[in-house]
Amino acid sequence: MNDTTGHDALVRLRGVHKTFGEGRAEVRALRGVDLDVNPGEMLMLMGPSGCGKTTLISIISGVLSQSQGNVEAFGYQWEKLSEDAKAIARAQNIGYVFQQFHLVPQLPAIENVAVPLLIRGVPREQALRRAAASLTDVGLGDRLDDPPRQLSGGMQQRVSVARALVGQPRLLVCDEPTANLDADNGHAVMELLRKASRRTDDQGRACAVIVVTHDARVESFADRIEYMEDGRFVDAPVGAHQA
Amino acid sequence: MLFADKLKYIVLVCGLAFAVLLITQQCAIFLGILIRATGPLQNIGQADIWVAGEHTYYIDMVRPMSDRDLYRVRATPGVQWAEPFFFFNTIVQLPDGKFTVVQVIGVDRQTMIGRPPTMLSGRLEDLRIPDAVLLDKVGRRRLKDVQVGDTLRLNDRRATVVGFCNAKKGLLSKALMYTTYENALRFVPLGRQRMTYILVKVKEDQSVREVADRISALDGIHGWTADEMRKRNIDFILKDTSVGLNFAIMVGLGMFVGLVVSMSTFNQFTNDNLQHYAVIKAMGARSRTLIGMVVVQAMTVGLIGYGLGVGLAALFTRTVRNQANELVAFIPWELLVVALVPMLLCVSLGAFVALRRVLRLDPASVFAS
Numbered sequence: 001m002n003d004t005t006g007h008d009a010l011v012r013l014r015g016v017h018k019t020f021g022e023g024r025a026e027v028r029a030l031r032g033v034d035l036d037v038n039p040g041e042m043l044m045l046m047g048p049s050g051c052g053k054t055t056l057i058s059i060i061s062g063v064l065s066q067s068q069g070n071v072e073a074f075g076y077q078w079e080k081l082s083e084d085a086k087a088i089a090r091a092q093n094i095g096y097v098f099q100q101f102h103l104v105p106q107l108p109a110i111e112n113v114a115v116p117l118l119i120r121g122v123p124r125e126q127a128l129r130r131a132a133a134s135l136t137d138v139g140l141g142d143r144l145d146d147p148p149r150q151l152s153g154g155m156q157q158r159v160s161v162a163r164a165l166v167g168q169p170r171l172l173v174c175d176e177p178t179a180n181l182d183a184d185n186g187h188a189v190m191e192l193l194r195k196a197s198r199r200t201d202d203q204g205r206a207c208a209v210i211v212v213t214h215d216a217r218v219e220s221f222a223d224r225i226e227y228m229e230d231g232r233f234v235d236a237p238v239g240a241h242q243a
Numbered sequence: 244m245l246f247a248d249k250l251k252y253i254v255l256v257c258g259l260a261f262a263v264l265l266i267t268q269q270c271a272i273f274l275g276i277l278i279r280a281t282g283p284l285q286n287i288g289q290a291d292i293w294v295a296g297e298h299t300y301y302i303d304m305v306r307p308m309s310d311r312d313l314y315r316v317r318a319t320p321g322v323q324w325a326e327p328f329f330f331f332n333t334i335v336q337l338p339d340g341k342f343t344v345v346q347v348i349g350v351d352r353q354t355m356i357g358r359p360p361t362m363l364s365g366r367l368e369d370l371r372i373p374d375a376v377l378l379d380k381v382g383r384r385r386l387k388d389v390q391v392g393d394t395l396r397l398n399d400r401r402a403t404v405v406g407f408c409n410a411k412k413g414l415l416s417k418a419l420m421y422t423t424y425e426n427a428l429r430f431v432p433l434g435r436q437r438m439t440y441i442l443v444k445v446k447e448d449q450s451v452r453e454v455a456d457r458i459s460a461l462d463g464i465h466g467w468t469a470d471e472m473r474k475r476n477i478d479f480i481l482k483d484t485s486v487g488l489n490f491a492i493m494v495g496l497g498m499f500v501g502l503v504v505s506m507s508t509f510n511q512f513t514n515d516n517l518q519h520y521a522v523i524k525a526m527g528a529r530s531r532t533l534i535g536m537v538v539v540q541a542m543t544v545g546l547i548g549y550g551l552g553v554g555l556a557a558l559f560t561r562t563v564r565n566q567a568n569e570l571v572a573f574i575p576w577e578l579l580v581v582a583l584v585p586m587l588l589c590v591s592l593g594a595f596v597a598l599r600r601v602l603r604l605d606p607a608s609v610f611a612s
């Protein structure tokens with residue numbers, strides 16, 4: 001089921017295990033995960049709290065290393081890269097959207113959005129220009145200079161989507177992006193993420209979006225849904241509709 | 244990011260400014276004291292060598308020589324001239340019966356070597372009148388605005404004020420009373436060992452060093468070059484008084500305050516922003532970028548704190564100089580450079596505290612809820 005596609009998958013996981021801690025405190029968060037993320041798709045990961053969804057996307061995006069198995073993303077094997085090389089690869093390929101938005105409260109929206117470009121070393125003026133364009137794309141072209149606290153939760157999440165997309169990443173990783181939003185705002189954000197999965201990057205390559213959620217209201221936006229339980233994918237959507 | 248947290252930013256800048264102010268200002272006063280300690284030496288530019296009894300270690304604590312020593316110095320090869328110079332404290336009685344301490348300075352009546360640098364009123368030549376004295380500004384003030392022509396009593400002798408002069412004060416700002424060497428001996432009876440200093444000029448073709456060594460080889464007396472004399476006075480203040488230690492304590496205190504404020508604020512600030520640093524790390528900021536961020540922020544507050552501290556110290560120095568003129572603080576450009584050191588130290592340690600946490604931060608913690 002997960003290995004339907006061939007060599008052109010954006011991300012490929014084979015037999016991935018992740019164990020936290022040792023001895024009695026040992027937690028087996030992932031127990032043999034195989035997964036392909038294909039270009040152009042909107043993949044949704046669902047499952048009860050604690051089943052390993054966050055652990056999985058952390059490993060996919062190279063901020064956490066697996067205990068066992070093979071992870072390949074954008075042609076890199078994360079474990080073979082140095083910390084700095086991983087950082088560069090993340091900066092070039094991945095955009096993030098978080099449940100708690102994680103915007104810098106003191107910076108205006110436009111500067112928050114410019115951060116990923118500044119990290120990459122894009123000159124400030126150009127970064128701000130592209131940030132403004134990205135904010136306009138999510139419908140916030142008139143709120144560029146507002147700090148996060150002057151924006152509603154829905155707007156803040158749209159700012160973070162703009163931030164995730166400003167660098168034209170090939171993969172968007174979203175952890176519970178709608179958990180803190182009401183239905184309307186949740187829909188608006190999912191709409192944006194779905195649109196993002198239909199993009200191509202500046203080199204014409206198709207992109208992908210992974211959304212971790214246990215919000216059943218947004219299931220309809222997915223191209224594909226994978227259900228997890230106890231660190232494994234499961235066939236049947238057991239307890240998937242607990243929202 | 245730090246700049247946006249106004250309160251912490253202000254605390255940090257104030258802490259650094261305070262440390263820099265305290266350190267700069269204490270150093271300035273200390274330098275002022277050292278310079279003041281050599282004031283009497285600065286008044287006398289013509290002498291290459293100062294001769295006094297052995298074991299003289301501070302200008303005010305002289306071991307006098309005998310008249311015979313003057314001839315021995317004059318007879319030393321390489322000496323162009325050698326003149327007696329009297330420098331000793333005594334008590335002067337005012338017309339109203341009160342007393343004050345003065346520094347009696349006796350200069351050679353012919354050559355006037357050791358004379359006051361500038362005259363304010365009266366004529367230098369009038370010093371040759373019997374029992375004539377010149378007073379400096381401090382003397383005029385301490386002696387309740389004495390006038391030219393007034394008579395003072397010194398150890399049952401009469402002295403007549405013939406003018407006023409200006410000269411660099413010593414550490415204790417004693418009133419200076421200039422007179423001739425002969426008068427001075429009468430005003431301040433010292434017994435047979437009465438020659439306090441001998442000022443020496445070295446012949447043009449001779450080395451000051453060698454002549455000083457030749458004089459030092461003579462029994463019971465020692466010749467110090469003007470530079471050595473200056474160093475000796477400064478060394479005395481540094482080593483034989485607790486002045487240096489006291490200033491060191493104040494400087495240490497400033498350093499301590501600066502470090503505590505800087506390190507705790509940076510630590511606190513890093514704590515508050517850990518999540519943002521994690522986000523930035525996950526987004527692909529390399530260590531280099533993170534170090535750059537922290538260092539730029541640290542240096543910015545550091546420089547602002549430095550500027551404020553040094554500025555306040557300069558203001559302070561100006562104020563004390565304009566007022567009583569008693570406490571002279573001195574800020575040479577070198578001190579401005581030296582004051583950078585505590586600032587840099589505070590800022591580096593603060594940044595180090597922050598960086599240690601930021602660099603160790605696990606980017607995976609961005610997903611932690």
Ligand SMILES: Nc1ncnc2c1ncn2[C@@H]1O[C@H](COP(=O)(O)OP(=O)(O)O)[C@@H](O)[C@H]1O
Pocket residue numbers: 020021027028029047048049050051052053054055056
């Ligand atoms: N850093 C960690 N240290 C120890 N245990 C962890 C850590 N991160 C996650 N876990 C554990 O791994 C399991 C999976 O967690 P997570 O991936 O966050 O689940 P989900 O995102 O599906 O709620 C949980 O039991 C959690 O307690």
Ligand SMILES: [Mg+2]
Pocket residue numbers: 053054055175
């Ligand atoms: Mg989770």
